[in-house]
Every structure is written in structure tokens, then in C-alpha cells.
Amino acid sequence: MEFIQTIEDFAWIGWLVLILVFLVIEMLTLDFTFLMLSIGGLAGLGSDLLGAPLWVQVIIAALVAAVLVVFLRPPLLRRLRRGEDPTPSNVDALRGLSGRILATTSDISGQVKLSNGDTWTARLEGDGELAPGTPVRVSRIDGATAFVRPLPEEQIP
Structure with a gap:
């Protein structure tokens, strides 16, 4: 029980590391997927700071990331690629x-x-x-x- 309590006490460090890793990957790919995952991680961090249990934090992070990937990423990609030249090169x-x-x-x-x-x-x-x-x-x-x-x-x- 002490090990699980230690994990829950320091989960905020895990969330910060996860957010930073996702942001670095996003800077390399520029596809908005890992940006949405990092925002989900930010929601998990926020729920941790509000005192939610670890399993609730993970569910909140996953739900926020999934909603952002499904609903926010496609319009962002369309807007980003709006000025591209469609001619193959x-x-x-x-x-x-x-x-x-x-x-x-x-x-x-x-x-x-x-x-x-x-x-x-x-x-x-x-x-x-x-x-x-x-x-x-x-x-x-x-x-x-x-x-x-x-x-x-x-x-x-």
C-alpha cells in the first residue's frame, strides 16, 4: 500500500514528464496529435492537483485527449493546410x-x-x-x- 501511495503522491511529476515528452514529439512531427495528448496530460495534472485519485486522473486525461483529437485536430489541420499548393512536386x-x-x-x-x-x-x-x-x-x-x-x-x- 505504501508503494501505491507514493505513486499517487508524486503523480504530478509523471504528468509533467508526460506533457513535456508529448510537446517535444509534437515539435518534431507538427501533426497536432501529440499536442492534443499533452493537453490531455495537462487535464490529468489539473485533476491530480485537485486531489483526484490516480485512476480518475488517467480517465480524465484520456477523455480530454480523445475529444480534442476527434473534434479540434481536424479543423486545425484544415486551417494549417489551407494555403498549401495542391500541385504535386x-x-x-x-x-x-x-x-x-x-x-x-x-x-x-x-x-x-x-x-x-x-x-x-x-x-x-x-x-x-x-x-x-x-x-x-x-x-x-x-x-x-x-x-x-x-x-x-x-x-x-
């Missing part, structure tokens, strides 16, 4: 891009020149080979390799 912008085969391309090796002017190491999605000059579309990027599929006749520009 970097590797995401290459998916769906058309191009032409430069060197015979198979599922093992090849080379493609994309419509944006970049030349990439390429592999064919599927079996077979594509001859130089064949129009293709990028299906995915894996490292420095573009995986391509031949364009159907009706999609050739």
Missing part, C-alpha cells in the same frame, strides 16, 4: 508523366526520356521489352528508377 509529380523509351527497356533495365526533359533509368511494369521510341507513361518511381507502362494507341499524343 518532386517524385509525386512524375507519376502519370508520359515519355519515350531511349534504350530498349525490359523488367530488368532500360532508359526513358520523360516529357519534362528528364532522362531516367527505367524498368517495364510487367513482362516483355519496349523498343526505343515507344511512348510510355510512368506508373511509379522507386529510388532512381521509373517504372513505365506502354501507352495505348488512343492515348499517344
